[in-house]
Amino acid sequence: MSNKGHKKNSEYKKGPHLVLIGFMGSGKTSIGRSLSYKLKRAFYDTDKMIEEREGVTISELFADKGEKYFRELETQVLREIRDDKIGRIYSLGGGTPVSLQNQPLIKTIGTVVYLRLKPEEVWERLKGDTTRPLLQCDDPLAKIQSLMKLRSPAYERCADIIIDNGSKDRDDVIEEILRELESRGWEIPPESYKEASKSDDTESDE
Numbered sequence: 001m002s003n004k005g006h007k008k009n010s011e012y013k014k015g016p017h018l019v020l021i022g023f024m025g026s027g028k029t030s031i032g033r034s035l036s037y038k039l040k041r042a043f044y045d046t047d048k049m050i051e052e053r054e055g056v057t058i059s060e061l062f063a064d065k066g067e068k069y070f071r072e073l074e075t076q077v078l079r080e081i082r083d084d085k086i087g088r089i090y091s092l093g094g095g096t097p098v099s100l101q102n103q104p105l106i107k108t109i110g111t112v113v114y115l116r117l118k119p120e121e122v123w124e125r126l127k128g129d130t131t132r133p134l135l136q137c138d139d140p141l142a143k144i145q146s147l148m149k150l151r152s153p154a155y156e157r158c159a160d161i162i163i164d165n166g167s168k169d170r171d172d173v174i175e176e177i178l179r180e181l182e183s184r185g186w187e188i189p190p191e192s193y194k195e196a197s198k199s200d201d202t203e204s205d206e
């Protein structure tokens with residue numbers, strides 16, 4: 001199949017960051033926090049960065065200034081991350097990889113981990129959530145299904161590593177990510193692995 005217009009991920013010169021992408025509710029923030037501890041790198045959630053700058057919640061931003069304005073801020077934040085040369089961990093909003101102008105930026109800023117979930121698994125996690133404006137509708141499950149169908153190719157296109165995060169134990173997911181990173185030349189502190197922390201009875205790991 002032709003890949004016209006899309007460079008392969010391996011063709012990008014990768015920046016120093018670890019980038020987490022995936023649908024709303026895919027665990028980007030909680031996995032990002034754990035990885036921050038394990039890899040001794042600062043963690044940032046781009047939604048939180050936008051909220052702090054604008055002084056309002058994402059829901060308020062959507063209501064007051066509209067989705068288009070929010071999407072422009074997402075691109076602006078990605079450009080800033082690209083110019084940040086200290087390796088950090090960034091979690092991106094679920095819709096960030098959809099924009100064609102964001103995709104090369106995402107691929108450039110660092111190693112990208114896609115946390116993949118099935119629509120029903122997302123629904124289980126987000127039932128009753130009121131903080132995602134896109135899901136405040138009559139049939140949120142149908143919305144999740146249609147958005148997921150639309151977005152999955154974008155997530156896959158941006159990803160260097162794909163991890164199924166639906167039903168696995170969080171520690172196992174962290175372990176899988178660390179091993180994938182190590183196989184790509186990342187230096188992983190040996191004590192970060194589960195086995196190491198189990199056998200280390202002097203200090204507790206978490």
Ligand code: S3P
Pocket residue numbers: 022023024025028047058092093094095096131132133134
């Ligand atoms: C969005 C996902 C949200 C947030 C905004 C829009 C989306 O982030 O950026 O509500 O378009 O999927 P999370 O993925 O962190 O929930």
